Amino acid sequence: MDELGLPARLGVIDAAANVMTGDIMLPFAFDEVCGRQVGEGLLMPTVHIWRHKSAFVLGTRDWKLPQVREAVKWLQGQGYSVTVRNSGGAAVPLDPGVVNLSLILPNRQGDLDVQRHFVLMAELIRQSLKSWPCRIDTGEVSGSYCPGEFDVSVKGKKFCGIAQRRQTRAVIVQAFVLVEGSGEERGRLVKAFYDLAAGRASLADYPIVEPMSMSSLSELAGDMSADAFVGQLKQQLSSQASLVEYDDYSRFKLDGLRQTVDDYRRRYPVRG
Template identity: 50%
Template sequence: MNNGSFEWAKGMIVLDRTQAEIAPVGDSFARDELLCQRVGEGRPPVCHLWRHPRAFVLGAKDSRLPGAPEAVRWLEREGYEPIVRGSGGAAVPLDDGVVNVSLIMPLSGTYAYGFRDDFTRMVELIKRTMAGYGLVVRHGEVEGSYCPGDYDLHIDGFKFCGIAQRRQVKAMIVSAFVNVAGSGDARAALVRRFYDVAGIGAEAGDYPDVIAGRTTSLEERGFAWGEGGLDASEGSDGLVSSFVGAIVRTLSYGDPVTALAVSPPHELPDASAIAEMRERLAIRYPIPR
């Protein structure tokens, strides 16, 4: 597979919802699920970018930890919206500085590669995007980080991104969380506190051992404001906008993508379909109570 050419991105639609109004975090996962169904039916592939100001995403294994119900109650008292995701991986906190990137592609034609090659698409997308800012990104598990995996993305050994995958019958979602702005250590501390409660009574190795000094953000690694000359006073929003613009430019290499507004056209899932799918996913992947 020639990742350098980004042939797989031809005709891809970019749905940027990083500046959208706040909605339940489950809406974004439901939107991914519905878009994946439509891509499997022959619609164009999609890159969905989104964020949430204060949510906490549990992996399926996290939700089965003995203390998970109490840990979820603690998260809710702290103002976090919990959700259990259907893709692989462990706990991940979301806030205004975290951008979620979903590559939604069919399991046929130029997209029909092996399981690991699907992860490689996301790896190459983010590597090339960051190379434009002089940042060298490598992949491989970062021990002690939260949601550890073979495709952790790191700079100088500090993780800023994790990747997971979900497959339907005819299409797939390769998703990444990217710590664009803010403190990696602060997010790691939150995850560690979650496991301190959720892991009571669990066996050794049932959940990640999250430690300080292993997780970072692009801002902390020197991510610049980019071509737009953004003012640092714009904070997380400015950095997120710069990152999203860089992702779109990378995907556009050799073949322009179609950029959609925050209010998507009628062919994308409507509010009622999203609400229905959100409820279905909540039943399939229940929050521990």
């Protein structure tokens, strides 16, 4: 068995069974607060698994596009909760078929090795799907949304993207995994967002999305559900570490969560 290099003991918050609704900022603020607590040694390294009913998450570069506020209003008019994340990457749509995964790990102050945490997440995804007959590749997928060096794909179709947020003493590695539904349909939504948001921006300022570059695990391999994927993920984690499992947030002290949400909203006023 390949060792991933995870901590020997992990907290796992599996909130994926109860699909979130409402403010999409909350799970990202939760990661931010948990990161500070993990970095200070107040909380064990943590894995956060969740889903959201209908959301659209922008990258910080997306927020600088000339017509982004008009595009955000268009999304909100269709019922999407919209926010900007500070973990890098670009626009990503979320729905119940997308499993979101965060690894919240301590990081030595001054450790600038960015690559190894991307590799860790990509390998965790790959090993969680090791029973598949398909070869899983890592590398940027041209035309995908939220493109990056550590896109995870099968036969050139991206199903997972990875971003990273580095704090002083912690790192938060976030992945979205398209498990159910149509990757191409999500790609069309992201393309439409950029068509509205870009205005006269240079083509270098945003990704050129080709919807057919995206796919979901269920499209790639047939019989796959969000519940099944989460189960395989947790099985892989348990083979590598001793898990302390939670199915909601009630055991966690969330001091500073509301302040973190308010700080984000002042920085990125997506509500108007």
